[in-house]
Amino acid sequence: MFYCGVVVPGDKLGRKLGYPTANLKISPAVLPKDGVYAGEVFGDNLGVRLGAVSVGRRPTVAGNKRVFEVYIPGFKGNLYGAKLQVSLIKKIRDQKKFDSIEELKRQIAEDVRKILSLKKEERARDRRTPDRRRTSRSLGLKKSRPKKA
Numbered sequence: 001m002f003y004c005g006v007v008v009p010g011d012k013l014g015r016k017l018g019y020p021t022a023n024l025k026i027s028p029a030v031l032p033k034d035g036v037y038a039g040e041v042f043g044d045n046l047g048v049r050l051g052a053v054s055v056g057r058r059p060t061v062a063g064n065k066r067v068f069e070v071y072i073p074g075f076k077g078n079l080y081g082a083k084l085q086v087s088l089i090k091k092i093r094d095q096k097k098f099d100s101i102e103e104l105k106r107q108i109a110e111d112v113r114k115i116l117s118l119k120k121e122e123r124a125r126d127r128r129t130p131d132r133r134r135t136s137r138s139l140g141l142k143k144s145r146p147k148k149a
Ligand SMILES: Cc1cc2nc3c(=O)[nH]c(=O)nc-3n(C[C@H](O)[C@H](O)[C@H](O)COP(=O)(O)O)c2cc1C
Pocket: 010, 011, 012, 013, 014, 015, 017, 019, 020, 021, 022, 023, 036, 052, 053, 054, 057, 058, 059, 060, 061, 069, 070, 071, 094, 095, 096, 097, 098, 104, 108, 111, 112
């Protein structure tokens, strides 16, 4: 499932946390269930990146409206106004109210570690079982030799 939206300013607390997020403007009617997800992010000048997606009211910081935001590990740039497409790969956990910002920060670090290791596992799996549909023969690029008469 893809979620498409323009990046809008958030509360800018993410930068202080060390995990700046891109907040996507998405109609509440189509938002996925609250939670933290592993995702893939597509955007102009961004290519395809791995993302840690948080959907919900952010109870730790007493947010009131439901927000769809994504932290992109390793990305340092300004995405305001950019149109992003995010696909959710797997739900990692529910949103939680932490007793302190420090605890939230530790949990986000753990989420990001988990998401990166999921990707590593996926790559290792792909190496073990290469996608046969992508071979040139199956794409019709490699014709079988005509039988000798
Ligand atoms: C991977 C990830 C997991 C998150 N999990 C929670 C959570 O469990 N509870 C919560 O209150 N906020 C959670 N957040 C949201 C942060 O509170 C939010 O990113 C922060 O307040 C910054 O918001 P801002 O971009 O509007 O400044 C999470 C954010 C990320 C990136």
